Amino acid sequence: MARLIAFIILLIPALIAGAGIKFMRDTLYGILNSPFPWLWFQFLIGLIFSIIGIGFFAGYLLHRDRKRGRVAPRFQKKDETKEIKQ
Incomplete structure (x- = not known):
């Protein structure tokens, strides 16, 4: 479970x-999806979504490997305790 x-x-x-990634791709082909009023705004939201998604996954992998x-x-x-003592 x-x-x-x-x-x-x-x-x-x-x-x-x-x-x-889909929103950014659609922007490059000039396809405007319904919740977005402008193409540049659609691309910006797509970029933010991509950064958040990839960043979360990368942070998870870094945490696991650490x-x-x-x-x-x-x-x-x-180690913060060693830096304070010195």
Whole structure:
């Protein structure tokens, strides 16, 4: 059950990113979708959706890899307690 919930949590940002890519593609072909009054606004919303969706997925992967210790040293979290003591 937990894997299904995790899959759904990752599916929602993927769908948002896909919708954003579709809005940007439609703008390039001059197709105006119904909720948007202008093409530039449709492209802007598509860009925002894409950034949010891809960013959420990338953040999830970074968090998971940090937890397992599979990231490069520059992506590891700094230990704040050591910095305060020094």
